[in-house]
Amino acid sequence: MVSEAKTSELFMDFPFKTGEYEECPGSIKWAPHNSLDTWLGSPEIDGREDMGAFYATVRDPIFYAHHSNVDRFWGLWSATHKDFDVNRKKGCFFSVSVSLLPGV
DSSP states (O other), X not given: OTTTOOXXXXXXXXXXXXXXXXXXXXXXXXXXXXXXXXXXXXXXXXXXXXXXXXXXXXXXXXXXXXHHHHHHHHHHHHHHOTTOOTTTOOSSSOOTTSOSSTTO
């Protein structure tokens, strides 16, 4: 999965816009990311509360372990694609010019 994605869009996915849902080819997005998010949910619970339900997942240690592994995949991919400039990529994971802490 990491080595087959030759572009950042194939690795991460294309950016989503508010009000749109589009199936995109990002390999990390569909497997293992989304498949594990859904697998951990339960169809017996109203609303099928899987890792897409942010109000519930923030208290789930599996959520943090799973997304840390996704970050590990990103680190592996970016280490093998040194010509990729994360500062030019918008809408995928983050912007290096934006602080995660307001006012910092």
